[in-house]
Amino acid sequence: MNLTISGHHLDVTPAIREYVQNKLERIKRHFDHVIDIAVILTVDNLTEKEKRQKAEINLRVSGKTMYVESLSQDLYAAIDTLIDKLDRQVMKHKAKLQDHSHAAIKRLPDTYEEASASAT
Structure with a gap:
């Protein structure tokens, strides 16, 4: 896994x-098939003279690229919310992968019962 952090x-x-x-590490604990992670941290000076901290991440897994961004007044708070959002996306992707592989097995008993009922 390649990790790039830039500012x-x-x-x-x-x-x-x-x-x-x-x-x-929380993301890696939930899903360990990560290919590449690119984190970009920025500071934007807005016209209201309010500094906004922005954190964004591109996470590549096999077959999908996830992009998440977060804005906050504190950089550490932006990173925290960014990781929370990314963790939800990773868990959703992992659930889709696991559900997809078992979809055919779930339908198998229904077709077997219908076939046995029509035979009698």
Whole structure:
């Protein structure tokens, strides 16, 4: 798994890098087939002179790319909400993969009962 953390208008300190890596452990724990992760942290200066911290992530798994972004006044809060959103998407994707492989088995008993009922 490749992890890229970059900052726009922001220097990525070792503390921020370690914080993001620790938060991404939760994603790896739930789904370990991750190919590539790209995290972009930005600081936007708005006209109201309110600094907005933005965190966005592109996560590639086999067959799908997930994109999530989060805005907040605090960079750490933006990273927290970003990881929460991404975790929900990863869990949903994992559930779809698991449900898809068992869909044929769920239908098998219904067709067997219908075939035996029509035969008698």
